[in-house]
Amino acid sequence: MPVTPVLPAEDQSLAIQVADRIRDMLIDGGFSPREKLSEQQIASQFGVSRNTLREAFRLLSSQGLVEHIPNRGAFVAAPGEAAVLDIYRVRQVIQRGAVMAAGPGHPALARMRELVAQAEAALGLSDWQKVGTLNMEFHRAMVELCDSPRLSTCFDLVLAELRLVFGQLDDTAHLHEPYVALNKSLVIALEAGRIADAVAQLETYLLKSERAVLAALQRQKGQVRKLA
Amino acid sequence: MPVTPVLPAEDQSLAIQVADRIRDMLIDGGFSPREKLSEQQIASQFGVSRNTLREAFRLLSSQGLVEHIPNRGAFVAAPGEAAVLDIYRVRQVIQRGAVMAAGPGHPALARMRELVAQAEAALGLSDWQKVGTLNMEFHRAMVELCDSPRLSTCFDLVLAELRLVFGQLDDTAHLHEPYVALNKSLVIALEAGRIADAVAQLETYLLKSERAVLAALQRQKGQVRKLA
DNA sequence: GATTTTGTATTGTTGAACAATCTATAATAG
DNA sequence: CTATTATAGATTGTTCAACAATACAAAATC
Numbered sequence: 288m289p290v291t292p293v294l295p296a297e298d299q300s301l302a303i304q305v306a307d308r309i310r311d312m313l314i315d316g317g318f319s320p321r322e323k324l325s326e327q328q329i330a331s332q333f334g335v336s337r338n339t340l341r342e343a344f345r346l347l348s349s350q351g352l353v354e355h356i357p358n359r360g361a362f363v364a365a366p367g368e369a370a371v372l373d374i375y376r377v378r379q380v381i382q383r384g385a386v387m388a389a390g391p392g393h394p395a396l397a398r399m400r401e402l403v404a405q406a407e408a409a410l411g412l413s414d415w416q417k418v419g420t421l422n423m424e425f426h427r428a429m430v431e432l433c434d435s436p437r438l439s440t441c442f443d444l445v446l447a448e449l450r451l452v453f454g455q456l457d458d459t460a461h462l463h464e465p466y467v468a469l470n471k472s473l474v475i476a477l478e479a480g481r482i483a484d485a486v487a488q489l490e491t492y493l494l495k496s497e498r499a500v501l502a503a504l505q506r507q508k509g510q511v512r513k514l515a
Numbered sequence: 516m517p518v519t520p521v522l523p524a525e526d527q528s529l530a531i532q533v534a535d536r537i538r539d540m541l542i543d544g545g546f547s548p549r550e551k552l553s554e555q556q557i558a559s560q561f562g563v564s565r566n567t568l569r570e571a572f573r574l575l576s577s578q579g580l581v582e583h584i585p586n587r588g589a590f591v592a593a594p595g596e597a598a599v600l601d602i603y604r605v606r607q608v609i610q611r612g613a614v615m616a617a618g619p620g621h622p623a624l625a626r627m628r629e630l631v632a633q634a635e636a637a638l639g640l641s642d643w644q645k646v647g648t649l650n651m652e653f654h655r656a657m658v659e660l661c662d663s664p665r666l667s668t669c670f671d672l673v674l675a676e677l678r679l680v681f682g683q684l685d686d687t688a689h690l691h692e693p694y695v696a697l698n699k700s701l702v703i704a705l706e707a708g709r710i711a712d713a714v715a716q717l718e719t720y721l722l723k724s725e726r727a728v729l730a731a732l733q734r735q736k737g738q739v740r741k742l743a
Numbered sequence: 744g745a746t747t748t749t750g751t752a753t754t755g756t757t758g759a760a761c762a763a764t765c766t767a768t769a770a771t772a773g
Numbered sequence: 774c775t776a777t778t779a780t781a782g783a784t785t786g787t788t789c790a791a792c793a794a795t796a797c798a799a800a801a802t803c
Contacts, residue, residue, distance in 0.1 A: 747800100749800070755792105761786105
């Protein structure tokens with residue numbers, strides 16, 4: 288269990304602030320998978336009332352990060368293999384649609400290019416966590432190619448769940464590092480308007496990434512069994 | 516404002532029940548666009564406490580059906596033209612992805628076929644509301660072709676918003692009626708494994724539907740101006 | 744008419760209380 | 774000893790009252 292947290296900016300209601308903070312902690316692996324989120328305990332730690340925390344839990348449950356079970360309370364979601372398969376299915380549909388909708392000179396392309404450059408720099412510093420964060424930002428930017436707030440929102444939810452999966456794994460460096468060059472090649476193809484090429488590269492990436500995440504989950508499961 | 520509502524099944528917490536009930540009322544046009552949802556009033560009408568209602572509002576705001584503005588309260592969302600454009604963009608990406616993922620003999624195909632038959636029967640009875648409901652169910656079933664709970668969830672959210680749009684319109688018969696034959700042709704193409712044909716038909720449908728909805732919104736806006 | 748001030752209503756949040764439900768522990772039966 | 778049942782305690786879900794903060798409406802002033 289983490290120490291008392293710091294709350295984000297105060298232009299939003301307390302319930303939203305608390306939900307955002309818990310969300311960040313969930314994504315950073317600050318809670319264990321399936322961990323019970325005790326209302327009394329967490330309300331006390333955040334210094335908010337239980338009613339306010341319940342509102343926050345409703346928000347988090349809508350995002351799939353918390354499983355709110357009637358009369359039993361709220362638990363940290365623990366996406367497993369089935370979830371990973373579905374997450375990549377969603378990514379395939381949405382990201383493919385975004386790439387196919389990509390128009391030349393779209394601002395998101397410049398953003399993607401910039402993120403690749405930053406990832407290359409982080410790779411040179413062996414800053415794996417940053418590489419991972421930039422990789423995800425890269426894919427978020429890709430979805431923005433189709434200029435759909437709702438698709439971006441949907442994608443963000445799925446991405447948050449995927450980060451929850453990463454939070455369950457010990458070592459995620461190998462999950463992001465090999466894809467920096469691939470991302471660069473992908474953005475080059477998009478800039479050149481070679482959509483079919485970009486789609487093919489994206490599908491290659493998604494397949495490799497999915498397999499790597501599933502393998503890591505499997506290894507993690509094996510280790511958990513050994514410990515038990 | 517509607518009369519005191521009946522609550523749905525009791526296997527869920529009260530907050531969820533209230534949220535579901537309000538959601539149904541929103542979709543059925545039981546509230547006006549941008550109408551203020553007074554906590555005190557609605558809590559009293561539902562016979563629940565204000566805290567419980569706030570939880571429900573958090574759920575509804577996550578679904579995009581209610582806009583929760585800090586210190587001002589909750590308002591009925593009123594999707595306009597920009598939202599409609601985005602909704603159809605989402606539909607294009609998701610439904611296209613679903614159709615391209617369609618495998619022969621998928622259970623959703625049988626469901627789509629059944630829904631078309633029901634829509635034809637309802638059409639014969641000039642039951643426009645039922646035709647509309649079945650049309651939406653048809654498209655929901657289409658998304659199930661790709662077996663992704665998360666895509667289905669995302670699509671449901673978007674569909675709920677679209678129904679909110681319909682709830683703003685006076686006469687929606689012409690928004691659904693012309694597409695029964697198109698849906699039938701589409702499911703036939705899918706059953707025959709003619710995916711490219713199905714994709715083309717889907718794009719035709721989406722384009723026509725989007726134009727029809729936008730036109731209806733425009734006409735509605737014109738009438739509102741006349742009344743004001 | 745436009746701006747400022749005042750009063751009222753509502754929201755956001757808190758905390759106490761209690762019924763209902765679940766979980767953990769103890770007691771009992773086989 | 775194991776399995777089942779009963780009991781106690783903890784927690785959740787909900788209600789209610791209260792109050793500070795904010796927004797909105799009405800009144801007063803320029």
